[in-house]
Each structure stands twice: as C-alpha cells, then as structure tokens.
Amino acid sequence: MARIILAVDYDVEANLLEGIIRAGHEIVDRVTGATSLAVAVERARPELVLAQAGPETLNLRSLAACDGAGARTIAVVGNEEERRQATELGLVDRIRADDGWDAVERLLEGEAARVAPPTAAPAAAKEPPRSRKDRRREESRRGRRNAPRDAAPRPPESGTTPPPTKPAPGRVLAVWGPHGSPGVTTVAIALAASLVNQGHRVLLVDADTYGGAIAPALGIADEAPGLAAACRLAGAGSLSAGELDRVSSELACARGTLRVLSGISNPARWPELPSERMRAVLWLARDEYEFVVVDVGFNLERDEELVSDVAAPRRNAAAHAAIEAADAVVAVGEATPVGLQRYLRARLGLVDLRGDAAHLETVITRLRRGATGTDSAGQVRQVLLRFGGIERATLLPDDPKAVDRAMAEAIAVVDAAPRSQLAKQLDALALRLAHVDDTAAPIAADLQSDRSLVQ
Incomplete structure (x- = not known):
C-alpha cells in the first residue's frame, strides 16, 4: 500500500480513484497548484505523487519538494504543453490523462523489476560519495606506509575456492x-x-x-x-x-x-x-x-x-x-x-x-x-x-x-x-x-x- 498525493484535474482524478481504492492505496491529500503541492509534500511525506504536468502544478520548486521528500513523481500529460513541460523537467515517468490506474501500476511494477533486492553490505559501502581528494586524504591517514613491505597475501587453503573479486571501479x-x-x-x-x-x-x-x-x-x-x-x-x-x-x-x-x-x-x-x-x-x-x-x-x-x-x-x-x-x-x-x-x-x-x-x-x-x-x-x-x-x-x-x-x-x-x-x-x-x-x-x-x- 502506498501513500499518494493527487494534484490532477477533476476528470483525471475521477478516472484514477476506483483503481486506487481497489489496489488498497491511501490518498493522503488532494491539492491544486505548485505551491500547494510543495507544501503538502513536505507535510505529508507521501511515497507517490501524481501531478498534472502543466507549469501551474509542476515546476522546479514543486518537483524539488517531491524529490526532497523521497516521493516518486508521475506526470499526467493531457496536451502538448504538458508534454513539453514534463520533458523540460526531465520527468520520464508519465501517463496520459485518459489512462486508468493500471498504467500507474505498470510503471510501479517496472520499477520493482529493475531494482535488485537489497543485499547485506559492510557499513563502509553505505558511505556517501566522496571526492578524490577526500579519499586520498583518508587513505594517507590510515597509515598504509606502516605495513611491512615484504608482506604478501596468504594463498588460499587447499580445497577452498577463493572468493570472487569485485571488478575495479571505472x-x-x-x-x-x-x-x-x-x-x-x-x-x-x-x-x-x-x-x-x-x-x-x-x-x-x-x-x-x-x-x-x-x-x-x-x-x-x-x-x-x-x-x-x-x-x-x-x-x-x-x-x-x-x-x-x-x-x-x-x-x-x-x-x-x-x-x-x-x-x-x-x-x-x-x-x-x-x-x-x-x-x-x-x-x-x-x-x-x-x-x-x-x-x-x-x-x-x-x-x-x-x-x-x-x-x-x-x-x-x-x-x-x-x-x-x-x-x-x-x-x-x-x-x-x-x-x-x-x-x-x-x-x-x-x-x-x-x-x-x-x-x-x-x-x-x-x-x-x-x-x-x-x-x-x-x-x-x-x-x-x-x-x-x-x-x-x-x-x-x-x-x-x-x-x-x-x-x-x-x-x-x-x-x-x-x-x-x-x-x-x-x-x-x-x-x-x-x-x-x-x-x-x-x-x-x-x-x-x-x-x-x-x-
């Protein structure tokens, strides 16, 4: 079940409402306009936002608010102006104004198929990206020069398979x-x-x-x-x-x-x-x-x-x-x-x-x-x-x-x-x-x- 904010025209909402209810999702707010959308997203923190792609609803501020809240934004395109606006904003998740909720579900299912299931990883792998200078500075702090020069990696024991090595980063x-x-x-x-x-x-x-x-x-x-x-x-x-x-x-x-x-x-x-x-x-x-x-x-x-x-x-x-x-x-x-x-x-x-x-x-x-x-x-x-x-x-x-x-x-x-x-x-x-x-x-x-x- 997903928490959803709707910022679409009345006829589009009427077309989507039955499918949202049938799928068991929760509509946390209905808004009109970019300012109201930005405020509602920051307050309700939804998981999904369906917004009309016109400039009066979707602009840089409202889209930034959706991104900041971690919500996935799907643009609803009803005419050429809205299509151009969605393109300008770099929105690739879109449905047509006359599409039903099934079109949204297909987008969501496609996302789930593309994302691999999470695997356990060491804490160091979850660190935020750092610049090249930061990594170089940290390596020098670790004191790698103190390691003995004649140290060599220990060969694997007999009958064991060495663990696969991760490809070097590009x-x-x-x-x-x-x-x-x-x-x-x-x-x-x-x-x-x-x-x-x-x-x-x-x-x-x-x-x-x-x-x-x-x-x-x-x-x-x-x-x-x-x-x-x-x-x-x-x-x-x-x-x-x-x-x-x-x-x-x-x-x-x-x-x-x-x-x-x-x-x-x-x-x-x-x-x-x-x-x-x-x-x-x-x-x-x-x-x-x-x-x-x-x-x-x-x-x-x-x-x-x-x-x-x-x-x-x-x-x-x-x-x-x-x-x-x-x-x-x-x-x-x-x-x-x-x-x-x-x-x-x-x-x-x-x-x-x-x-x-x-x-x-x-x-x-x-x-x-x-x-x-x-x-x-x-x-x-x-x-x-x-x-x-x-x-x-x-x-x-x-x-x-x-x-x-x-x-x-x-x-x-x-x-x-x-x-x-x-x-x-x-x-x-x-x-x-x-x-x-x-x-x-x-x-x-x-x-x-x-x-x-x-x-």
Missing part, C-alpha cells in the same frame, strides 16, 4: 576548457568514441551548465531524460544501474556502443545539477562503466564567494564535483595567441581546484601555420613551457573538413575521418589515458612529428 575523465569554445565537446565525444572502439564500456556525460552541446552534436532528441533525470533520481535515492541505463541514450560507434547522458536543454535548469547529486551519479557510473567521460563547463569560480547565501545552489557545482572526482582531467586550449593566454590563466584555477597538476593532460586544438607563424607547433610548446611549466601537450591539427563531416553525420570525428591526423592524435591520447596507471603499457607518443600536424 575511471572518470573530465574534459574542461576555458571560455571561447576551444573544442571541448568535440574532444570529449572523440575520446569517448575512441575508448569504445578500443573495447571499453564508456558513458559520456554532458555536465556543462552553461551551454551543453553533446545532444545536438550527436543528434539526440531534447526529449531524452539525460543527466537531469539521473540527478533527480539520485536525490530521491532511486538511482540504480537499471535507471541509469534507462535515462541514458545509445550511440553506435565504429566498433561498439556508447552510452550518453545528455545535458540540460535550457541553461536556466542548472539548479537541477547540485554537487551531491552529481557525485552520486558519478559514483554509480564508475561501478557500471570502465570509463566515464564528463564534459564540464568552463567556469570554475567558487559561487559562495560571490553571494551572501552560502546555502543556495551553485551553478558551477557540477563542474567542481566532476573535476574533483576525476582520475584525470583533459584541459583543452586553442592554438591562437588569445586562446593560449586564456588557457594558461584559467588553468591556474583548475590546478587550484585539483590541489596539484598531477594527471592533467594538456590538449591544444586547431593548430595551423597561419595562427602563430611558420613553426606553429614549436612556438606553442615554447609558450606552454615558458609561461605554464607544461612539458608535455597533445597538439591537434586544425581539420575543419573532418569536424564538419562529424557534425553532419552526428558522430565522433574519430569515426567520421579515422585516417586523418586529427583522429590519430585523439586515438593516441585515448590510449594514453586508458593506461595512465599501467606502468607496463606503452606510452602513446605522437604518431607524427609536430611539423606534419600543421596543414
């Missing part, structure tokens, strides 16, 4: 760049596709709260739930592997399939991506995928330094959460005098956010002869070393034909023009990132000399 790769469109989205999509082509399971996440472009670049419809829906489920404690698969989209690559969590379609929806929910999504994703590639926004400012309300949501929280949780950060700049200046200045904030420059991969895009002179590659490397202390960088040649082909076909550039120098450099970078912690793996060096990169 790696999070954050792709960042300063303002000015240096090509962050193009690089993120290409790296994800290249890792898929190498045989890895990969999830691509668009966490740019200023101008997410992964969905239009890959031809993913705005109706796709994406990251906002995953964060909403995480906030309600309902995010599971099955739900993560349900709210993500599928993209075919040359040698495999890429899963994509598209970003918010409207930048005004940034409050839907708070840091704690973003960390919860990444925490689950790295258990389900070998690599999680996250396209983050350019702005790294600490919002709490700019406003007096320190408890308010932060627009840059998603970027901070992804960068702090990342095992490696791909920092993208543009090979122009202005682009390099922007990159070197903004990179200081990135290093400060990470705590150090470890596992920062510098990538400079759109390298061409006319931008910086005859020896463009040499000049770029000299600028990076002199003003940023950056000894190693991946230089990507300017190849508008390959990029245009990828955009036209809504695929990654490594699949659209696999023989181009641009695709080869991106594949080499993906190979290096895939084995960054594997000392036995060969380092992916530049495939060609710097001179051949300049078209």
Whole structure:
C-alpha cells in the first residue's frame, strides 16, 4: 500500500480513484497548484505523487519538494504543453490523462523489476560519495606506509575456492576548457568514441551548465531524460544501474556502443545539477562503466564567494564535483595567441581546484601555420613551457573538413575521418589515458612529428 498525493484535474482524478481504492492505496491529500503541492509534500511525506504536468502544478520548486521528500513523481500529460513541460523537467515517468490506474501500476511494477533486492553490505559501502581528494586524504591517514613491505597475501587453503573479486571501479575523465569554445565537446565525444572502439564500456556525460552541446552534436532528441533525470533520481535515492541505463541514450560507434547522458536543454535548469547529486551519479557510473567521460563547463569560480547565501545552489557545482572526482582531467586550449593566454590563466584555477597538476593532460586544438607563424607547433610548446611549466601537450591539427563531416553525420570525428591526423592524435591520447596507471603499457607518443600536424 502506498501513500499518494493527487494534484490532477477533476476528470483525471475521477478516472484514477476506483483503481486506487481497489489496489488498497491511501490518498493522503488532494491539492491544486505548485505551491500547494510543495507544501503538502513536505507535510505529508507521501511515497507517490501524481501531478498534472502543466507549469501551474509542476515546476522546479514543486518537483524539488517531491524529490526532497523521497516521493516518486508521475506526470499526467493531457496536451502538448504538458508534454513539453514534463520533458523540460526531465520527468520520464508519465501517463496520459485518459489512462486508468493500471498504467500507474505498470510503471510501479517496472520499477520493482529493475531494482535488485537489497543485499547485506559492510557499513563502509553505505558511505556517501566522496571526492578524490577526500579519499586520498583518508587513505594517507590510515597509515598504509606502516605495513611491512615484504608482506604478501596468504594463498588460499587447499580445497577452498577463493572468493570472487569485485571488478575495479571505472575511471572518470573530465574534459574542461576555458571560455571561447576551444573544442571541448568535440574532444570529449572523440575520446569517448575512441575508448569504445578500443573495447571499453564508456558513458559520456554532458555536465556543462552553461551551454551543453553533446545532444545536438550527436543528434539526440531534447526529449531524452539525460543527466537531469539521473540527478533527480539520485536525490530521491532511486538511482540504480537499471535507471541509469534507462535515462541514458545509445550511440553506435565504429566498433561498439556508447552510452550518453545528455545535458540540460535550457541553461536556466542548472539548479537541477547540485554537487551531491552529481557525485552520486558519478559514483554509480564508475561501478557500471570502465570509463566515464564528463564534459564540464568552463567556469570554475567558487559561487559562495560571490553571494551572501552560502546555502543556495551553485551553478558551477557540477563542474567542481566532476573535476574533483576525476582520475584525470583533459584541459583543452586553442592554438591562437588569445586562446593560449586564456588557457594558461584559467588553468591556474583548475590546478587550484585539483590541489596539484598531477594527471592533467594538456590538449591544444586547431593548430595551423597561419595562427602563430611558420613553426606553429614549436612556438606553442615554447609558450606552454615558458609561461605554464607544461612539458608535455597533445597538439591537434586544425581539420575543419573532418569536424564538419562529424557534425553532419552526428558522430565522433574519430569515426567520421579515422585516417586523418586529427583522429590519430585523439586515438593516441585515448590510449594514453586508458593506461595512465599501467606502468607496463606503452606510452602513446605522437604518431607524427609536430611539423606534419600543421596543414
């Protein structure tokens, strides 16, 4: 039996009432309007909310109240305006206004089938997701260095079967760049596709709260739930592997399939991506995928330094959460005098956010002869070393034909023009990132000399 709040039209309620009573559920309140719904949810703490999807009933405030109370929200859609509103809010659980209670029961039964039964787990497994720096700090406090160096694991006794080992968690790769469109989205999509082509399971996440472009670049419809829906489920404690698969989209690559969590379609929806929910999504994703590639926004400012309300949501929280949780950060700049200046200045904030420059991969895009002179590659490397202390960088040649082909076909550039120098450099970078912690793996060096990169 579930406790239900109804915030629907009179005729819809009349259509659902008999089925609710027959199933033995309890209606704890009937309300009208978004404000009344938010108040009722906070007071009654229902398990299920059926709400008309119009903006006068379902908006960011009322939906946030439902999520905060841990209630599952099902949108009732009666016209095109309500369908658009449900899509804008990232609601994937919907019924039509003329559906009966059986449609709701089917949704509830589908949820029960997707969620695995709980199993006993150690208390440590129930800890909330922590950032990479927090985990590193805790490990150092444990004093691992005090363990004897010659200690070796005890072999299993004869006749016993060793317990199964849990697969190692996947790696999070954050792709960042300063303002000015240096090509962050193009690089993120290409790296994800290249890792898929190498045989890895990969999830691509668009966490740019200023101008997410992964969905239009890959031809993913705005109706796709994406990251906002995953964060909403995480906030309600309902995010599971099955739900993560349900709210993500599928993209075919040359040698495999890429899963994509598209970003918010409207930048005004940034409050839907708070840091704690973003960390919860990444925490689950790295258990389900070998690599999680996250396209983050350019702005790294600490919002709490700019406003007096320190408890308010932060627009840059998603970027901070992804960068702090990342095992490696791909920092993208543009090979122009202005682009390099922007990159070197903004990179200081990135290093400060990470705590150090470890596992920062510098990538400079759109390298061409006319931008910086005859020896463009040499000049770029000299600028990076002199003003940023950056000894190693991946230089990507300017190849508008390959990029245009990828955009036209809504695929990654490594699949659209696999023989181009641009695709080869991106594949080499993906190979290096895939084995960054594997000392036995060969380092992916530049495939060609710097001179051949300049078209």
